[in-house]
Amino acid sequence: MPTAPTRSRYLKRDANRGAWTSEEDQKLAQVIETHGPRRWKLVAAKAGLDRCGKSCRLRWLNYLRPNIKRGNISDQEEDLILRLHKLLGNRWSLIAGRLPGRTDNEIKNYWNSRLSKKIKQKENQSKFLELHQSQDPRNNAAAAHSVAGNEGGTSKREEEMKTDFSRDEFLDSFNEGPLNLEWMSRFLEMDETWF
DNA sequence: AATTTGCCCAACCGCAGACTC
DNA sequence: GGAGTCTGCGGTTGGGCAAAT
Secondary structure, three states, X not given: OOOOOOHHHHOOOOOOOOOOOHHHHHHHHHHHHHHOOOOHHHHHHXXXXXXXXXXXXXXXXXXXXXXXXXXXXOXXXXXXXXXXXXXXXXXXXXXXXXXXXXXXXXXXXXXHHHHHHHHHHHHHHHHHXXXXXXXXXXXXXXXXHXXXXXXXXXXXXXXXXXXXXXXXXXXXXXXXXXXXHHHHHHHHHHOHHHO
């Protein structure tokens, strides 16, 4: 019985896989220079590469594209990634769009290999602290007072609406091209309670 | 010196939405 | 409008390398 066609059949199944050679890079870059970075299937064919279009696109975006920064993610960039991830979740391409020269793949890798561990460590630390503080009756009284104090202020729903509004505005601004790194950091620092 | 382990990163895969005819 | 195709995205895999044993 024939299996239902899947999108995967559009991939060049018998194509070359694995690491790219500098010769392949050169061919790809040459074709993109004349045809532009689109119609990837055509680009692969024009370059005479035994690669599928997808593979060519990925190679271009993650490695050959001009102005790519490689390695050494700065503290400022790391901080920005952490904040943006809190805001956007695993929207790597959006996050990468705010970090000039960085690719979504690089940020995803950086997150998975380093930042996610850092965060887990922090969470464990704060859980440990919470546990110890909650065993102290003085802290429980202070916590109860703090909750009572909030009851007279703005409602939770109002707070949520405010946050949603700001977040929507922020996300809208994402469609308007890359922003200055420093500006972005300052913007995210404006209201830590967001996160 | 040989082997194992863990980490990093490039590349692949499948899916969903956009586009084209 | 619908089928076929392309593009972009996020998740996952696997090879290379260095550190640990």
